[in-house]
Amino acid sequence: MQGFDYQTPTRLIFGKDVIAKLPEVMTSLGKRVLLTYGGGSIKKIGLYDKVIELLKDFEITELSDIQPNPKYDPSVLDGVRLCKENDIDVILAVGGGSVLDCSKAIAAGAKYDGDPWDLISYKVKAKAALPIVDILTLSATGSEYDYYGVISRTETNDKIGYGDRLVYPVCSFLDPTYTFSVSKKQTAAGCADAMNHIMEQYFTEDTTLLNDGFCEAGLKSLMVNARTCIEDPENYTARAEMMFACTLGCNGIYSLGNSPSGWPLHGIEHALSAYYDITHGEGLAIITPRWMKYVLSDKTVDRFVKYGVNVFGIDPTLDKFEIAQQAIDKTYAFFEEIGIPMHLRDVGIDDSRIGEMAHHIAVNEGLENAYVPLSEQDIANIITASL
Ligand code: NZQ
Ligand code: ZN
Numbered sequence: 001m002q003g004f005d006y007q008t009p010t011r012l013i014f015g016k017d018v019i020a021k022l023p024e025v026m027t028s029l030g031k032r033v034l035l036t037y038g039g040g041s042i043k044k045i046g047l048y049d050k051v052i053e054l055l056k057d058f059e060i061t062e063l064s065d066i067q068p069n070p071k072y073d074p075s076v077l078d079g080v081r082l083c084k085e086n087d088i089d090v091i092l093a094v095g096g097g098s099v100l101d102c103s104k105a106i107a108a109g110a111k112y113d114g115d116p117w118d119l120i121s122y123k124v125k126a127k128a129a130l131p132i133v134d135i136l137t138l139s140a141t142g143s144e145y146d147y148y149g150v151i152s153r154t155e156t157n158d159k160i161g162y163g164d165r166l167v168y169p170v171c172s173f174l175d176p177t178y179t180f181s182v183s184k185k186q187t188a189a190g191c192a193d194a195m196n197h198i199m200e201q202y203f204t205e206d207t208t209l210l211n212d213g214f215c216e217a218g219l220k221s222l223m224v225n226a227r228t229c230i231e232d233p234e235n236y237t238a239r240a241e242m243m244f245a246c247t248l249g250c251n252g253i254y255s256l257g258n259s260p261s262g263w264p265l266h267g268i269e270h271a272l273s274a275y276y277d278i279t280h281g282e283g284l285a286i287i288t289p290r291w292m293k294y295v296l297s298d299k300t301v302d303r304f305v306k307y308g309v310n311v312f313g314i315d316p317t318l319d320k321f322e323i324a325q326q327a328i329d330k331t332y333a334f335f336e337e338i339g340i341p342m343h344l345r346d347v348g349i350d351d352s353r354i355g356e357m358a359h360h361i362a363v364n365e366g367l368e369n370a371y372v373p374l375s376e377q378d379i380a381n382i383i384t385a386s387l
Pocket of ligand 2 (some may be wrong): 121141193194197266280
């Protein structure tokens, strides 16, 4: 077991109608609020009106239209400008991972005099950031409980996971009823994303019984509850458990003491999203079984056996490689069952830019240090197998 230095300062307030506590939380952080949100789902579900009513004593400036795979230009740049022009005290992010991620980059950029890209690209380390509060409306990324914001820059095909402890949310409001309106497509993609966050921590060299148990339980919970959420979108119990499993999925708590895996699936997927603007969870679901097949070997087979037996209940007396193969097939079948298109061609990606993307990933993601090291050619092979 490896050493670690861990702290999550984020307050989680979970349950029906918890945003009643919003004014109390915001009061301690300041009067001038930048309210950030996406393309309008929060208006459709009545959440926008509730927030405005609850914050009637605050001065609110708005940044709307933050897109999925949030863009540096215009969203981050506009947000930073609005913070500076209006002397904003605190950001309130209301939406899914894209709104939260964008708000994190804005929070750091607002306290920096230079080009915010310096921070996102790790050229400069931020010295301060505005506080962030969020109201989550989509279960997936875990952005509500981690210190990452993933930002895309279209002209350079970059999609960077910007991480800084300064941008942990101060408080996240988690009301599962706000996720009742999430479409089947986004529910499935969110499940695949959160499962992947767990797999990225599970498929690695050193693990513990304790962490393997957390991860296996997280994966099983996500599969059971995502199925229910898709069949019965207003099932509170399933939406609630899925929300909490996603919240825990990405902040490292499932793998404290494990060796790092290098997060190869995310390294590959972020480039696919950067080049083709696809839905992150779908890209991950498509690549995962192909990556699994590619890295299965004498060295990795025992991990796949454990995964297959403990997550899918495969007969442990079978041959090791048979168990591993069945586990990979069951992973594929689950994603297909919840409606995810399982080929890159289905989401608009053909073979024309594979070499370019593989090169970009090899140069920027450091996957030669992953659990199973991946060269540029390996990355190209995995993407090709996913077509
Ligand atoms: O824009 P609006 O109108 O709000 O619609 C959104 C968007 O179209 C909609 N939506 C959100 N809540 C809804 C809803 N529709 C109906 N009812 C609701 N309650 O869903 C669509 C997708 O939203 P988005 O925020 O993009 O989805 P998600 O939460 O999956 O976030 C994806 C982004 O997060 C990044 C991804 O790369 C991607 O850019 N990630 C962030 C991570 C992190 N911060 O740690 C880790 C992840 O690995 C991931 O990379
Ligand atoms: Zn992810």
